Amino acid sequence: MSSRRACIGIFVASCCCAAPATVSSFAVPPSPAAPPRARSTTTSSSRARTSSSLFGIRCEDKTYQLEELEDQDRCTTEVFLQADRTIYFGDTDGPLPASQEGRWDVPPGTNSFQMVIRRTFGAGDDGKDVGEFSFDVEKLYEGEMSMVGESVAIQGTIKIVDPLNPDAEELMEVGFFQMIDGTQDRRSYKERAGKLTS
Numbered sequence: 001m002s003s004r005r006a007c008i009g010i011f012v013a014s015c016c017c018a019a020p021a022t023v024s025s026f027a028v029p030p031s032p033a034a035p036p037r038a039r040s041t042t043t044s045s046s047r048a049r050t051s052s053s054l055f056g057i058r059c060e061d062k063t064y065q066l067e068e069l070e071d072q073d074r075c076t077t078e079v080f081l082q083a084d085r086t087i088y089f090g091d092t093d094g095p096l097p098a099s100q101e102g103r104w105d106v107p108p109g110t111n112s113f114q115m116v117i118r119r120t121f122g123a124g125d126d127g128k129d130v131g132e133f134s135f136d137v138e139k140l141y142e143g144e145m146s147m148v149g150e151s152v153a154i155q156g157t158i159k160i161v162d163p164l165n166p167d168a169e170e171l172m173e174v175g176f177f178q179m180i181d182g183t184q185d186r187r188s189y190k191e192r193a194g195k196l197t198s
Contacts, residue, residue, distance in 0.1 A: 059081055059113065060081050060083045062183045063078065063080050065078060068094070069177070070175030077092035078182075085104055087115070097119035097120055099119075100118065100120070102118065104116075116140050137160075138160065143177065151184065153181065155178045158175040160174055
């Protein structure tokens, strides 16, 4: 089994552990050393705009709208990336899972984003031969972070273990995702709601 396929099982298994996930859970190769920076003559505002590209974008403690597109299926789920690398899940317009858990990580010094989500769904009918049963769906999300104004944006691909060829070394790409930072909008909504009810 390749390290890319193994990372899903290792990474999701760490969701049930107390210790936070580490970058090694993803089997991410070490980042190359950054080249020395030349003397800059930019203004302080320019340095503020480019600091994220030099030192990495901070994506934790923010609320995102996770949009997933697979073939013709599209769904949106509210997720909160917690600082301990776990994920809090909010409302979704997709199928409702019986349970879900996930972790995320960003290799130090990069803007590469990785996230694994496991969802458990219930199916079947207790009154039929098959009865009730449940099944898990694990997905690996890999992408890049960027800044859109003052907000964080993440875009990338969705991958799973190929159900028809589970021993394949590479994961199967099944779709695309984007995460839009809605933290400021959510705060503004709460402030407006608070004023209306006060």
